[in-house]
Amino acid sequence: MRTVVIESPGTVRVEERPDPGLPGPDGAVIAVEATAICGSDLHFYDGDLPLFPVAVGHEAVGRIVEVGPDVRRFAVGDRVLVSSVAGCGACAGCATGDPVTCVQGGGKVFGAGELGGAQSDLLAVPVADFQLLGVPDDLDDEAALLLTDNLATGWTAAQRADVRPGATVVVLGLGAVGLCSVRAAYAAGAARVLVADPVAGRRDRAVASGAVALEGPTVEAVLAATDGRGADAVIDAVALDATLDDAFGAVRAGGTVSVVGVHGLAPYPLPILGALFRNVTLRMTTAPIQSTWSTLLPLVQHGRIDTTGIFTHEFALADAADAYAAVAARTADCLKVLMKP
Ligand SMILES: NC(=O)c1ccc[n+]([C@@H]2O[C@H](COP(=O)([O-])OP(=O)(O)OC[C@H]3O[C@@H](n4cnc5c(N)ncnc54)[C@H](O)[C@@H]3O)[C@@H](O)[C@H]2O)c1
Ligand SMILES: [Zn+2]
Ligand SMILES: [Zn+2]
Numbered sequence: 001m002r003t004v005v006i007e008s009p010g011t012v013r014v015e016e017r018p019d020p021g022l023p024g025p026d027g028a029v030i031a032v033e034a035t036a037i038c039g040s041d042l043h044f045y046d047g048d049l050p051l052f053p054v055a056v057g058h059e060a061v062g063r064i065v066e067v068g069p070d071v072r073r074f075a076v077g078d079r080v081l082v083s084s085v086a087g088c089g090a091c092a093g094c095a096t097g098d099p100v101t102c103v104q105g106g107g108k109v110f111g112a113g114e115l116g117g118a119q120s121d122l123l124a125v126p127v128a129d130f131q132l133l134g135v136p137d138d139l140d141d142e143a144a145l146l147l148t149d150n151l152a153t154g155w156t157a158a159q160r161a162d163v164r165p166g167a168t169v170v171v172l173g174l175g176a177v178g179l180c181s182v183r184a185a186y187a188a189g190a191a192r193v194l195v196a197d198p199v200a201g202r203r204d205r206a207v208a209s210g211a212v213a214l215e216g217p218t219v220e221a222v223l224a225a226t227d228g229r230g231a232d233a234v235i236d237a238v239a240l241d242a243t244l245d246d247a248f249g250a251v252r253a254g255g256t257v258s259v260v261g262v263h264g265l266a267p268y269p270l271p272i273l274g275a276l277f278r279n280v281t282l283r284m285t286t287a288p289i290q291s292t293w294s295t296l297l298p299l300v301q302h303g304r305i306d307t308t309g310i311f312t313h314e315f316a317l318a319d320a321a322d323a324y325a326a327v328a329a330r331t332a333d334c335l336k337v338l339m340k341p
Contacts, residue, residue, distance in 0.1 A: 002341070003055045004119035004320040009047030012321040017055075020116055020124035025068040026089075028128035030082060032062040034141040035119045036311070037327050037337045038084075038149055039175050040262055041111070045328050048264050051112070057119030058084035058110035061135060061144040064128075071128045080132040082118065082125055083289040084149040085109055089130030097291030099130075107286060119320060121341045133293050136301070142338065143300050143307040146180065150336075151307065153260050153287040154180025154237075155296055158188045160283040161233035161258035165189030170222055170231040170250050171211070173238035173261060174202040176310050176336040181235045181260070182211045187305050194225055196246070201332020205309065219249035230255060239263040245271075253278040260285050310336050317341040 005015045020029060036059040043049045044056060061081045064074055074080060085107040087099030099107035111117035116124055125131050135144045146152075154177055163169055169185040171178050174197035185193045186209075195211040196218045197203050203213040214221035222231055230252030236243050239261025247257045248271050257280060275282065299305045312335045315323035319339075326334045 001121035002317060003117050003121070004057060004317065005053050005055050005117075006041075006044045007053045010045060012045070012324045014318055014320050019122055022066055022068050023124045023126040026070040026128060027068050027124060027126045028064050028071055028074060028132065029066040030060060030062040030080065030123045030125055031065045032060045032118065032120055032123055032341050034062070034145060035060045035317070035339050035341070036145045037119075037323060037339070039177060040109075042328050043262055045324055054111070054113060055117035055120070056111040057117040058112070059145050059148040059150075060110075060118035060123050061141055061148070062123070065122070067128065073129045074132055074134070079135045081135050081144040081148050082110070082123065083131050083133075085286065085289050086115060086126060086131050087290075089127035094130060098288030099290060100286045100288055119317065119339060121317070130290065133297070138301065142311045145338065146307050146310065147293060147296060147300070149287065149289065150176045150310070151180045151184070151296060151300070151305070152289045152292040153177050153285075154182075155184040155292055156285050156287045157181045157235045157237065157258050157260040158184040160256075160285050161185070161235050162256045162281070163188040163190050163233055166191045167232040168192050168194065168226055170194045170196070170214075170234040170247075171206070172196050172218065172234065172236045172243045172246055174199070174206045175237065175330070177260060178235075178237035179206060179209060179310055179335070181237055182206050182209050183305050185235070186210055187299060194222060194231065196221075199330060199332050202335070204332065205335065208309070209306070218246040222250035226252070232256070233258060235260065237261050241268055244268055248275060248280065251280055253280070256281040256283065258283050258285065260287070311338045313337045315339050
């Protein structure tokens, strides 16, 4: 089978590898029909997370081609999506539906070393009953892919930002995760979502989802828009030192900063004294993907969260190098890429 490998920063190759076998009697093998590039894959591509070579990708939808004898809920031929984060499925942590709390070493992300990459012809999925969701016929590949990661992340970002009906929410960073966060904040009842991104065309995409674009320095713009009070919640879908500074500066006293962007390896100088005196809540989240499905699938299926307009480009898996170059440029034009094996 073919799998996409990042060899070094900026260098992507499509490699021939042996087909994966069943990862145990409770596992399954999926023939990938659609996969996608996430901002997290770009951390390898950009060299922020130097783990090379790495078979990448953690967003996949496809059909089951092999199941182990202990898989109860799925059969060969089923169309499924795969959680980007895997757990053992049997511990007290996984019983909550959150693989991040798995006591067997925490949530493991596909395409980050230990588990295979989803940007492949075939993907071995351990503990299939926990990691897979059957995809209804009326759900298209784009929506299914967003449920593997980005929409679950945006939704959880808003939940953990304590977004209440009527809230003013700021979203920093308008890649696919930020755009999903905008839509999730509105679905959670936000009255207005103020957005910042250096790329004007990405701000325009968020405005098309109902957001209000901030112009000029972010903190000043948020204070101006909130009569000097600050926002009820700030979702940081970038997690650079600069956006974390903006988040602490833009949140109101008693408000919540919800970080889902993946920060680099260097520590961030947390402005702890100011946050303490202002009663700021800080939450950081790797999305508990499986636990979001019972909420998000009906919201998507019944049109309460729109999943269109996030994928902008489609490439063949064989052209993965071009796909990475397109999305890593972070233009207004190319927001998220779908790849077909
Ligand atoms: N926590 C999780 O479970 C989870 C899941 C998926 C992705 N992520 C992370 O979320 C982040 C976003 O992912 P994405 O796919 O949207 O990536 P992306 O790279 O497409 O988007 C990042 C956006 O941030 C913008 N940006 C850069 N500097 C900025 C600044 N100073 N202020 C405002 N915006 C700025 C960029 O222009 C870009 O539009 C990544 O760090 C990714 O690793 C986390
Ligand atoms: Zn991801
Ligand atoms: Zn577990």
